[in-house]
Amino acid sequence: MEVKVLKNILGANEQLAEKNRALLDENKVFAVNIMASPGAGKTSLILETIKRLKGKTRVGVIEGDVSSSVDAEAVSKEGVPVIQINTGGSCHLDANMVANALASLPLADIDLLFVENVGNLICPAGFALGEQRKVIISSIPEGDDKPLKYPVMFHEADVVVLNKTDLLPYVRFSLDAFSRALKGINEKLEIIAVSCTSGQGLDDWVSWLEKQMTAR
Amino acid sequence: MEVKVLKNILGANEQLAEKNRALLDENKVFAVNIMASPGAGKTSLILETIKRLKGKTRVGVIEGDVSSSVDAEAVSKEGVPVIQINTGGSCHLDANMVANALASLPLADIDLLFVENVGNLICPAGFALGEQRKVIISSIPEGDDKPLKYPVMFHEADVVVLNKTDLLPYVRFSLDAFSRALKGINEKLEIIAVSCTSGQGLDDWVSWLEKQMTAR
Numbered sequence: 506m507e508v509k510v511l512k513n514i515l516g517a518n519e520q521l522a523e524k525n526r527a528l529l530d531e532n533k534v535f536a537v538n539i540m541a542s543p544g545a546g547k548t549s550l551i552l553e554t555i556k557r558l559k560g561k562t563r564v565g566v567i568e569g570d571v572s573s574s575v576d577a578e579a580v581s582k583e584g585v586p587v588i589q590i591n592t593g594g595s596c597h598l599d600a601n602m603v604a605n606a607l608a609s610l611p612l613a614d615i616d617l618l619f620v621e622n623v624g625n626l627i628c629p630a631g632f633a634l635g636e637q638r639k640v641i642i643s644s645i646p647e648g649d650d651k652p653l654k655y656p657v658m659f660h661e662a663d664v665v666v667l668n669k670t671d672l673l674p675y676v677r678f679s680l681d682a683f684s685r686a687l688k689g690i691n692e693k694l695e696i697i698a699v700s701c702t703s704g705q706g707l708d709d710w711v712s713w714l715e716k717q718m719t720a721r
Numbered sequence: 722m723e724v725k726v727l728k729n730i731l732g733a734n735e736q737l738a739e740k741n742r743a744l745l746d747e748n749k750v751f752a753v754n755i756m757a758s759p760g761a762g763k764t765s766l767i768l769e770t771i772k773r774l775k776g777k778t779r780v781g782v783i784e785g786d787v788s789s790s791v792d793a794e795a796v797s798k799e800g801v802p803v804i805q806i807n808t809g810g811s812c813h814l815d816a817n818m819v820a821n822a823l824a825s826l827p828l829a830d831i832d833l834l835f836v837e838n839v840g841n842l843i844c845p846a847g848f849a850l851g852e853q854r855k856v857i858i859s860s861i862p863e864g865d866d867k868p869l870k871y872p873v874m875f876h877e878a879d880v881v882v883l884n885k886t887d888l889l890p891y892v893r894f895s896l897d898a899f900s901r902a903l904k905g906i907n908e909k910l911e912i913i914a915v916s917c918t919s920g921q922g923l924d925d926w927v928s929w930l931e932k933q934m935t936a937r
Contacts, residue, residue: 570870
């Protein structure tokens with residue numbers, strides 16, 4: 506019974522995700538689903554990207570959180586359209602929540618839409634939102650074994666942004682072990698190492714993003 | 722339909738958790754459910770505690786992970802009984818998984834049982850395991866806004882261990898903001914600040930634990 510219900514939920518979600526995708530395509534919006542553990546730097550990466558794309562690419566943001574609106578408040582200070590979704594306990598965004606948010610966003614004025622998922626390295630992987638790309642942020646202090654422990658998420662991703670490289674001198678983290686663990690899961694997965702604090706690597710991330718938007 | 726299924730699942734889980742609790746009581750085992758984001762330091766805290774309790778308190782460990790057995794391997798090097806649960810995709814431990822693990826542990830030889838939950842700051846909160854205490858580890862690099870964003874988990878906890886204080890000089894984190902956010906959720910919640918790397922605060926943590934075991 507549980508399995509059947511879950512299948513129905515996932516099937517219905519997939520259909521809604523396709524509708525979202527069609528709406529986004531119609532409005533030429535490139536949507537990126539940003540997934541990570543709590544505190545890995547999802548909002549920081551979005552904020553830093555907005556600053557670097559200012560005047561070039563019109564960004565919009567959907568903020569997903571179980572509770573609070575602190576992330577949406579931070580983003581709105583950058584002067585971009587933003588909608589906060591509070592999932593009310595649910596551990597991931599789903600296509601229906603995103604559909605509701607899309608209806609409140611000025612899609613004609615957005616080129617790039619960041620959808621910041623709930624901080625969770627497991628559940629969001631199962632729910633398509635209608636996005637063009639899936640980005641995982643993993644951060645140095647979380648440790649180099651995260652791909653081994655949360656393989657599904659890393660298997661689904663289009664790219665891994667490895668954040669907080671400024672903390673490398675202070676924690677035990679082997680870039681080599683991290684890369685090897687990732688290769689075992691998804692051989693083609695690119696790693697972009699960045700620090701949202703020092704700015705290191707952010708140009709590489711923005712270039713990757715712009716290349717994806719051109720390629721679609 | 723979904724809600725009804727969820728209620729049934731939670732009800733059945735609660736009954737199994739009571740059975741686990743009775744079995745643990747019968748064997749005079751004090752069980753502690755350790756919950757946190759991925760990479761907050763659950764395994765590190767368990768390892769450091771085992772070292773400090775050696776010769777005084779007989780520790781056992783249940784390791785919960787979506788995948789891999791790296792944590793159980795690390796713990797077994799300390800010479801304590803350990804069982805790895807792989808949830809096979811599930812984002813939290815439940816009482817049934819713990820019941821199966823208990824059946825394989827030498828309970829008569831264990832005074833203190835750590836149950837390391839899956840790295841997740843949302844889903845584990847809803848599933849009782851039969852534990853005596855719930856501990857949340859929050860870590861400095863995750864940021865001081867985590868209680869605001871994941872209130873249910875912090876509401877359920879008996880204590881918050883704030884780990885990685887050695888990184889305080891290198892990241893933006895306000896202890897005051899963290900404490901204030903916590904007070905809004907659970908006024909009596911104690912915070913024990915530690916660093917599993919430098920050892921700072923670990924004696925306070927061990928004292929708290931010993932006090933709880935005496936009080937039961």
